[in-house]
Amino acid sequence: MADMVFNSISFLLILSCLGVCMSKNLVHSAVYLFFALFLIAGYYIMLYADFLAAVQVIVYVGGILVLIIFGVMLTNRLEKPSINISSFNQFTAGLLCFFLFSIQCYAIINGSWINIDAGLIENSSKSIGRLILSKHLLPFEIISILLLGVLVGAATIARKKR
Amino acid sequence: MIIASAVFCLGLYNVMTRRNAVAILMGIELILNSANINFIAFNRFNGSMVLDGHVMSVFIIVLAAAEAAVALAIIINLYRNIGSVDVDEARSLRG
Numbered sequence: 001m002a003d004m005v006f007n008s009i010s011f012l013l014i015l016s017c018l019g020v021c022m023s024k025n026l027v028h029s030a031v032y033l034f035f036a037l038f039l040i041a042g043y044y045i046m047l048y049a050d051f052l053a054a055v056q057v058i059v060y061v062g063g064i065l066v067l068i069i070f071g072v073m074l075t076n077r078l079e080k081p082s083i084n085i086s087s088f089n090q091f092t093a094g095l096l097c098f099f100l101f102s103i104q105c106y107a108i109i110n111g112s113w114i115n116i117d118a119g120l121i122e123n124s125s126k127s128i129g130r131l132i133l134s135k136h137l138l139p140f141e142i143i144s145i146l147l148l149g150v151l152v153g154a155a156t157i158a159r160k161k162r
Numbered sequence: 163m164i165i166a167s168a169v170f171c172l173g174l175y176n177v178m179t180r181r182n183a184v185a186i187l188m189g190i191e192l193i194l195n196s197a198n199i200n201f202i203a204f205n206r207f208n209g210s211m212v213l214d215g216h217v218m219s220v221f222i223i224v225l226a227a228a229e230a231a232v233a234l235a236i237i238i239n240l241y242r243n244i245g246s247v248d249v250d251e252a253r254s255l256r257g
Contacts, residue, residue, distance in 0.1 A: 075241045150228040158235035
């Protein structure tokens, strides 16, 4: 059962990532990205990361994807919807990526991995919260300052020039 | 992990082949997500109950959100200035 779900999620994920890369219309790309992010949330659920699945759906699907679609709509000229979506250097990039992919597959298959299933984690949000406020407190503070800076900076950059 | 690698490579391919800046942004999101999948998979299968990988994934998600916001602000400003989102046309450093 779990294997079947995993395989179908993987198949659909690869399909939608291909859709993100290949589709000519940017809005179609964004919709494929939506599916891909949802399927990745499904992966998180299968890996017992329920808190992260919720965060993924809320932040990516609810936030980043809306931002991206806004960007597509704001920067697409309406009279020519398929402007500037042509790709270049496709052959070189495809060859390079395939090369990288085969190297990674070789390393993954031939590597010796620890394979101990930790099993079901209860209360993952509770332990994540404890870890954030104890062991990873410094990165947490740094990232909150980063978020504040991003908020101010994005507003400043996107503001109309006087 | 092979799936994560495939997602990473497709995202990289997208970044390298697209000229539209928003499409490049989508590729970057794919790359960050593949890193996230790997973090969580390692966290589950290394046998410990400590959730360090999950915390790292939360940080990655926050970084991705910040990066998307800033990149879209830059893209919108670029569009307002030169009327296009083609990354090859953004050569000028003067506003």
